[in-house]
Amino acid sequence: MSPGRAKIRTLVLVLVLGLAAAAAAWRRLDVVEVRGTSMAPTLLPGERLLVARLPRSARVGEVVLAADPRDARRELVKRVTALGGGGVVLRGDSPAASTDSRTFGAVPMAAVRWHVLARYWPPLRFGRVTAAHHVLPEGPRT
Amino acid sequence: MITLRALLRPSRVVDAHCDIPCGVYDPEQARIEAESCLRIIEKHDASDDKLFRSRCIHVKEERAELVKHHLDVLWHDYFKPEHLEKYPNLHDTFWKATKQASKVKQSMDAGAAKELLSMIDTVDKMWKATGGPEKTRVSGRPA
Secondary structure, eight states: OOHHHHHHHHHHHHHHHHHHHHHHHTTSEEEEEEESSTTTTTSOTTOEEEEEEOSSOOOTTOEEEEEETTEEEEEEEEEEEEEETTEEEEEOSSGGGOOSHHHHOOBOGGGEEEEEEEEEESGGGOEEOOOOOSOOOOOOOO | OOOHHHHHSOSEEEEOOOOOOOOOOOTHHHHHHHHHHHHHHHHHHHOOOHHHHHHHHHHHHHHHHHHHHHHHHIIIIIOOHHHHHHOTTHHHHHHHHHHHHHHHHHOOOHHHHHHHHHHHHHHHHHHHHTTHHHHHSOOOOOO
């Protein structure tokens, strides 16, 4: 790599980190850790995620953080599978091992305030967490 | 100065949650154990056999513990905040019923066991009135 390109790369890195720090300071970005297996294989227990405050309402397919309607102190990570009059329908990617809208119904739009952008830890699983629009297989209701 | 380490440290834990409630509840479970307690006390009182009497005490304590367990499961898992709105005395009812189950565990008083049965029947009424039989039992059992 030429010295010029290395310089540009360092500059970009500093810029990105600076922007991330600024966003964190503005409370638009945050990092969280996953507990539980209901989002497997997309997210595994112990993985760390970069999340962003939703500047808009949630969209079908994206992975979001939502307040648990049964216990406001708990924050859930689930995928949005439908939007309707009742609110946002959430489902785990591993439906057989997930407690989600099948149990507690749709959650209000206001309960969904963050969406998941990427997984940054463990490093080998680094990558974007993308929206999925396929119909998830129905596991037994648990 | 915000360090990279601080940036990457999770601020909180989010739940990819699964609580596997089987969703089957019925106060009958508690009632059967409580009926056992009553019958055992009666058999204990009717017997002169020292060994049989001590077995009665032992088994009755186990059954009373099961009553407490089944009541706790109904209380924690079946009943929801909206049921509390309908029955403001719900917590009090369960508290007294589980305390009564402790009393039955500790004593050989048939009256206490009968009182426990009537308390379980109060819980049963609330379970029925909130749609418990339709919502929580598996249908299709042969009559």
